[in-house]
Amino acid sequence: MRREDPHLHLRDAMTKFLTSKIVEEDLLRELIDDLPQRWEKFSNVVLLQNSAFKKPHWKEYISIEFWQVVSSALGVNILVRIGEIIGEKRESTVEMLVGDDDWVIRRENGIDYGYNLTKCMFSTGNVNERRRMGEVGKRDEIVVDLFAGIGYYSLPMLVAGEVEKIHCCEWNENAIKALNWNLKRNKVEHLCKIHEGDNRITVAGLKGVANRVILGLLPNVEQAFDLGLACLVDSGGILHIHGIAPAKNYDDWIAEKLGELREIEPAKTFVEHSRVRVKSYAPHWDHIVLDVLVSSRKQRVMAFEDSVDINALLVSGGVDLTKFEFHQYWNTMDAIDKIREFSPDILLLDHFIPPIKGLEVLNLVNQNVEQAELNRPRKIIGISSSNSANQDMLYAGADSAIVKFKLTEHEVWRA
Numbered sequence: 001m002r003r004e005d006p007h008l009h010l011r012d013a014m015t016k017f018l019t020s021k022i023v024e025e026d027l028l029r030e031l032i033d034d035l036p037q038r039w040e041k042f043s044n045v046v047l048l049q050n051s052a053f054k055k056p057h058w059k060e061y062i063s064i065e066f067w068q069v070v071s072s073a074l075g076v077n078i079l080v081r082i083g084e085i086i087g088e089k090r091e092s093t094v095e096m097l098v099g100d101d102d103w104v105i106r107r108e109n110g111i112d113y114g115y116n117l118t119k120c121m122f123s124t125g126n127v128n129e130r131r132r133m134g135e136v137g138k139r140d141e142i143v144v145d146l147f148a149g150i151g152y153y154s155l156p157m158l159v160a161g162e163v164e165k166i167h168c169c170e171w172n173e174n175a176i177k178a179l180n181w182n183l184k185r186n187k188v189e190h191l192c193k194i195h196e197g198d199n200r201i202t203v204a205g206l207k208g209v210a211n212r213v214i215l216g217l218l219p220n221v222e223q224a225f226d227l228g229l230a231c232l233v234d235s236g237g238i239l240h241i242h243g244i245a246p247a248k249n250y251d252d253w254i255a256e257k258l259g260e261l262r263e264i265e266p267a268k269t270f271v272e273h274s275r276v277r278v279k280s281y282a283p284h285w286d287h288i289v290l291d292v293l294v295s296s297r298k299q300r301v302m303a304f305e306d307s308v309d310i311n312a313l314l315v316s317g318g319v320d321l322t323k324f325e326f327h328q329y330w331n332t333m334d335a336i337d338k339i340r341e342f343s344p345d346i347l348l349l350d351h352f353i354p355p356i357k358g359l360e361v362l363n364l365v366n367q368n369v370e371q372a373e374l375n376r377p378r379k380i381i382g383i384s385s386s387n388s389a390n391q392d393m394l395y396a397g398a399d400s401a402i403v404k405f406k407l408t409e410h411e412v413w414r415a
């Protein structure tokens with residue numbers, strides 16, 4: 001009977017194979033101890049890691065027969081060893097060990113991804129990001145995927161999401177072939193247009209069309225920021241920026257990227273919408289995705305504050321308010337109606353203010369948002385002079401809180 005644990009199975013099969021080659025006992029033990037402990041398996045394929053069977057002591061035994069023993073021990077008929085992803089076309093250097101055809105199909109979250117193993121890349125570690133892409137796209141949106149590959153991010157958006165159309169840019173012929181196949185296989189080809197060639201050229205036909213742009217190239221996607229921005233409609237939209245950030249602190253990397261975007265389009269507003277860790281990229285470095293909200297309108301700020309002129313406070317503290325439309329109320333009368341009407345991006349709430357406290361305004365905001373009667377401001381900030389009042393605001397759902405007189409230091413003004 002076949003043992004269930006594939007490691008034991010590989011061990012048994014290799015012991016038998018090596019013994020038949022009359023390997024001396026010490027060496028046999030050394031080789032068996034050096035068998036791979038990890039590999040990736042899907043359908044009828046096993047991908048061995050780059051280091052598997054690479055040590056010199058294997059050299060003498062490696063042959064077609066050797067690989068066949070490994071593949072049948074692991075119960076597959078395609079066996080490959082992965083190498084580096086190389087070059088600007090991100091071509092894979094997979095080594096085919098057993099099998100004649102490298103075309104494989106991976107099924108993930110109900111989506112089929114077909115591709116040539118030895119010619120295209122597929123990162124299994126990005127599974128959560130692929131799922132997320134299926135959730136973020138909104139109905140009627142037009143999306144540009146500047147580095148589409150075989151459709152890693154576009155396919156979930158088309159299959160699981162409700163976007164109207166995706167423009168996929170790609171220059172690797174093998175990836176384009178797989179992308180075409182994947183669109184048909186998943187029955188979404190009518191929702192996608194492929195723009196073949198260098199996106200620095202094909203982007204000319206995509207200026208001002210998109211509500212959302214995916215920038216999924218590692219490690220230096222900054223080089224395409226200008227392309228991504230050019231694709232967005234005049235009023236703005238969302239950029240999904242992939243990058244490599246220090247694992248311990250994403251803040252500086254994010255600030256740097258926002259700064260680079262502002263340099264390209266100083267008249268627009270750029271704010272962090274969210275940040276997502278995809279996976280570890282290297283020791284101390286993570287692959288992350290920064291979602292940036294790009295807007296051509298001014299950020300609306302509404303303050304409920306009864307004693308300090310917040311506009312004057314910010315200006316005297318050196319904050320550039322030209323990108324903000326500012327409104328202050330000196331009491332909280334009809335606060336919810338005022339918030340609904342102005343629809344602020346940033347809401348500043350003092351605590352001790354008549355007739356109802358900032359905390360009560362916040363509770364009302366929460367209730368109205370829950371009942372879908374109010375758009376939640378992107379940032380709600382408690383600005384009491386009392387630390388404990390600010391703590392209460394945080395408990396009640398404020399995004400941050402800061403002592404009023406330090407408000408100029410808040411990162412929100414760096415948009």
Ligand SMILES: C[S@@+](CC[C@H](N)C(=O)[O-])C[C@H]1O[C@@H](n2cnc3c(N)ncnc32)[C@H](O)[C@@H]1O
Nearest residue numbers: 089090123147149152170171172175198199216
């Ligand atoms: C890194 S892959 C996408 C992989 C995917 N983000 C993932 O993590 O699984 C990026 C794709 O962009 C394509 N690409 C890179 N530079 C390009 C350019 N200038 N124009 C068009 N496609 C490009 C590459 O051929 C590759 O298929």
